[in-house]
Amino acid sequence: MKYLPLVFRNLLRNKLRSLLTGGAIGLAMLLVCFFLTMPGGIDRLLSEISSNVRVSVHNKGGVVYDMPYAYVQRVRSIPGVAAVNGEVWFGGAFEEEAMVTFPSFALDPDAVQAMWPDYKIEPIALEKFRRQRDAAIVGRETMKKYGWRIGQQVSLVSTVWPVTLTFRIVGEIPNDRAPHFWIQREYLAQAMQAQDRDLDTVGTIWVRVDDPAMVPSVMARAVEMFRNSPAEVTAETEKSFFASFFGSLQAFVQIILVVTALVALCVLCIAANTASMAVRERSREIAVLRAIGFSRGVIFGTLVAESMVLATVAGGTGALLTYGFSALIRMLAGGSMGSNELGPLTGFLVTPGIVAQGIGLSIVVGLVAGIAPAWGAARRPVAEILREVF
């Protein structure tokens, strides 16, 4: 539009005010986008780590209840099952802390590749995991968190089993969002035997199904198989299983969204304030323009455009800065955040979609904020404005 230069010129008229307003809008929009990364964190975790052909079978009573180890082979026999791996919670923690900060499981090393080929673990690592009793495979998230390297020895005390064991890391799960610490079931079993105890239970039985279409029937068969037994089971897809862990985070996420909405409202008020200040101060000038013959529509349009340009530029910049900001937060938070119960919410991963939302929101805010003052300026009878000055 030919009026655009006028709009820009007006924004530069009071540089300080435009800067302050822009800064405020940019900061607030940065915050809105940052918080918007949180709800998406769960979905992303679920879609990245879970597979649609893996099913988890566990005790109907809950994850903390066990199943007899014999169940593993029985599940193996269900038609459609390509592989099984029985997992037992090790609950390893550093001796000094005695607090679990990453999930550790004892499982069957021979069935790792079959169960989790999508994890893309190096064949050499798998080989070592199979052959060395004290081997451990660790997810990259945990490796990075503690600065571990392959070949490193780690000693962990179990918070559920009366043992303290030392492991040698032989490989990693090459995914930044994988926190797992895997050890050999046999290693744990031997340690328990040394105390005259048998390891005859399993916590979760992972099942890999040949064909996604077979998943429902495999799940139904598994449940049926153990009905009326001492340990009835539930079977669900991997995604559903992980999702259940974060179900209670929903309420927290809702509050985050409420807070984000408040911040967005804040932005609106900041923009509206500036727009009305501008209109108030330029009322005579606007009257002159209307006297010359500019219609109310044009006046309205340029004023709204002014508000929109400022909000969009400032808000858009804030949205783009979210990339750097969240990287900074991730760096600072590092270890201290990973161990809390928010888990995937603290991934803070910014997607183009979120930035787009931020920009879109900025445009809308600029529009809405400018409407009321612009409407007032366009509507007031020119003569009235000209009359009131001195």
Add this chain to the structure above:
Amino acid sequence: MSLPISYSVRNVRARLRRTSLTIAVIALAVIATAVFLALLSSLQRTIVSTGSPDNVVVLRKGSDNDGSSMLTLEAYQAIRYLDGIARDGEGQPLVSPEMVVQPTVRTTSGIRENVLVRGIEPMAFAVHDQVRIVAGRMFRPSSGEIVLGLGTVGRYEGAELGSIMPFGRGRWRVVGIMDAAGSSFESEIWADARELANDAHRPFPYSGVRLRFAPGADRAALMARIEDDPRYALEAKLETEYYAEQAKSSRSLYFLLVILAVPVGVAAGLGAANTMFAAVQARTVEIGTLRALGFSRATILRAFLLESLGVSMIGFVLGAIGTLLLAAVLGAVMGGIGFAAATFTTNVVTLRVSAGDLMAAFVFAATIGIVGGLLPAWRAASLRPVDALRKA
């Protein structure tokens, strides 16, 4: 000469309509941060208020919480009659053996959560004196009956007085409801210890023990005796310390609060600065006149700072009211807010805005007002009378 406070007050009042949007900005900033702060401090309060400084938690060495511990009957018997433990009217030691299990239950909205079910013996009520049955009655042993903490009522399927609630391998009848003074115990379900251990296929009937110090007992000595016993690998911790450690893991949530508060505060401050700059601009002649009359720079500075502070205080009042309203609405709509605590089970937290939260909000708003108003006030104070008057 000093300008009276009424100068600033009158100016704030005169400009009220124009500053209404800035006031709204500050109010919204206050609401956003105060509600979030209230959430976090409600969580902290719930956890930290749990436990008595006179109680001791005894667990297997190396377990970080109730749920992963186990205790033999012999160990329990060995602890019971140690010196330094309080006794009740009948001379029975105040030792509560407990079995903690964490089954998965379904909420009324279909979400699955892990609940802390504590298997107890009747002595538990004497040791945990925060807890009282306020509706129905205590369960009878070996009858499949349970009592619910207030926070669980209505949250889970079957969690009502008189209903049947399924978890673990069984179906349990709810016969009573307990109040625990807002502590974590209100998020728990209490059942008969042996019955629970059976249902969960536990090899031992108890996972841990809680006991109470006798008045004037040598606390350190008692705790040392428990821990040093070579027969059983046990560790003893003050109950308050035990819960304080759990509260620690939720402390990192405050990180998020800072991430929220700082940008919002700065943004609101910039907005306040904007308004004040406009005010200084509009009153250039007035300021010049005041300076010409002899008012010092410091006086002008202070007057404008006070004005900015005044605006932010109005913002605070509106924000405080808004916070209370929003917290009430959230509480009514969402009920208790679940946090999966370090114990792996869900802590049901009631969102409550405390005086401390409002105090923090006050400081927040005041800071916005003062810092935001500083540069404009500085500009006002730096005006030379001759320049200011010339602009007329």
Add this chain to the structure above:
Amino acid sequence: MAEPLISLRDVSRVYRRGADDVHALEHVSLTIESGLFVALMGPSGSGKSTLLNLLSGIDRPSGGDVVVAGKRLNDLSEDELAHWRSRHIGLIFQFYNLIPVLSALENVELPLLLTSFDRRERLQRARTALDVVGLGARARHVPSELSGGEQQRVAIARAIVTDPDLIIADEPTGDLDAKNADQILRMLLELSHELQKTVVMVTHDPRASEWVDLVFHLEKGILKDTFAGAAGKDHVEPRGPAAGTPA
């Protein structure tokens, strides 16, 4: 001269100020032929500015008819009036004429944005208008870099750039010193006599009556008196200190 350019018939204007009704104009009737340089004079509060606003369509009468260039302004809607003004009227005010963020040239170009001329045409016409008032060299300067007299000349340039029938000026010399005031008045006189434009000016500068063809004297909203100015229809040399020749 067939129809008079301007015709006011029994025009009144009442408006509210606070709790009172202000009778700015009471039953005023007058006509103005085209090509005249006219002054509306009177003490403050006499209604002359209100009358001016009615002539340009910025304001509406409470009673009576305002007919300009054959059009009854009462009949037009707000937007139609705005459009009509952009075609037929050039406006000059006492203060706040120019947009501070635009250069002199851009200010003069402003009314042309409402036309269908392309950019090249617009700038050419604007430049011509600026030359007429003798400020071609200052095209790029912003108002804050121009003196009061120069700002008013830019305002005049803007007023004529669309070649309107009627130029309306509200106290154009009110803020100027004697020398600049004479310069402006001379310019307005030349516009009216040499370019055949009708110029209606509100002023309380007593010198004005020496420059204009016709004076309408208002008092308390009533047209008290009408008399010829010193200029009549003939060009007369001004008395008093000589103003500089227009560039």
